[in-house]
Amino acid sequence: MPEVDVTYADVKFTTPKSRGDVAAEDVTYSEVKISNKQQSANIQQSGSSRRSKVTPECLVLLALVVLLAAALIALGVTYIKLGSTTSAPTCSSCPSCPPPPSCPPHPAVEDLTCLKCEPGWEPHGGNCYNFSTTKSSWNDSRSSCVDRGSDLVKIDSREEQTFLESRLRGLMKEHEDKFWIGLTDSVEEGKWFWVDGSALDKSLSFWIGKEPDDWKGENSAGEDCVRMGEKGGTHDLKCWFDQSCNVFHKCICEKPAAPGYPCV
Ligand SMILES: [Ca+2]
Numbered sequence: 001m002p003e004v005d006v007t008y009a010d011v012k013f014t015t016p017k018s019r020g021d022v023a024a025e026d027v028t029y030s031e032v033k034i035s036n037k038q039q040s041a042n043i044q045q046s047g048s049s050r051r052s053k054v055t056p057e058c059l060v061l062l063a064l065v066v067l068l069a070a071a072l073i074a075l076g077v078t079y080i081k082l083g084s085t086t087s088a089p090t091c092s093s094c095p096s097c098p099p100p101p102s103c104p105p106h107p108a109v110e111d112l113t114c115l116k117c118e119p120g121w122e123p124h125g126g127n128c129y130n131f132s133t134t135k136s137s138w139n140d141s142r143s144s145c146v147d148r149g150s151d152l153v154k155i156d157s158r159e160e161q162t163f164l165e166s167r168l169r170g171l172m173k174e175h176e177d178k179f180w181i182g183l184t185d186s187v188e189e190g191k192w193f194w195v196d197g198s199a200l201d202k203s204l205s206f207w208i209g210k211e212p213d214d215w216k217g218e219n220s221a222g223e224d225c226v227r228m229g230e231k232g233g234t235h236d237l238k239c240w241f242d243q244s245c246n247v248f249h250k251c252i253c254e255k256p257a258a259p260g261y262p263c264v
Pocket residue numbers: 153154155156160254
């Protein structure tokens with residue numbers, strides 16, 4: 001049964017007290033009926049109004065939730081990226097900066113300034129040189145170098161020849177006070193090889209005058225070993241002579257300088 005009808009019945013059985021009351025009853029009935037209709041209409045309007053207001057609010061709320069979720073996801077991704085970046089420290093190439101523990105040590109800035117030579121050896125260009133004070137044959141001279149972890153000098157550059165030629169000027173006491181170097185053609189005449197087995201580079205030859213001449217006046221076997229030096233010096237670095245290997249001379253030994261700490 002509809003609620004409006006119930007309200008109508010309740011009003012109908014109210015006892016009238018006068019004509020004026022009847023009129024009032026009718027008015028009441030009419031008013032109540034209208035009132036109930038209005039209430040019903042209000043209820044319906046309220047219901048429909050509530051339904052029409054909730055839908056946009058829900059949509060806005062839903063949109064906000066979606067935006068918030070997206071923001072949280074983006075924030076999480078950013079955090080993970082930052083974490084991976086900070087957990088992998090970069091390996092700086094700055095030589096003076098200590099590398100992070102996870103990085104390999106800096107490549108040894110090879111201690112060219114810290115290369116050391118033993119007492120009695122002169123450093124030059126990463127090598128150590130010893131200028132002997134005693135004289136012996138070429139073979140014995142070489143053996144004395146090898147016994148000290150070196151060999152007769154091999155001249156690899158014009159710069160090295162310049163250094164040695166200049167150095168000998170101060171060491172030679174007389175014209176014949178020359179020094180053996182590690183060059184020989186004892187295996188095959190005219191084929192000059194250094195003690196390390198490499199052939200002589202003709203562009204880095206410093207023969208003086210008509211040398212090598214393999215002169216046999218002193219030894220019939222000729223001259224298969226090389227000595228160097230001019231007491232008064234040379235203007236063109238040329239001061240090599242071939243000489244009999246049995247002649248006694250001083251010698252120049254050479255070996256690589258050893259890296260060492262501390263630098264002093
Ligand atoms: Ca050399």
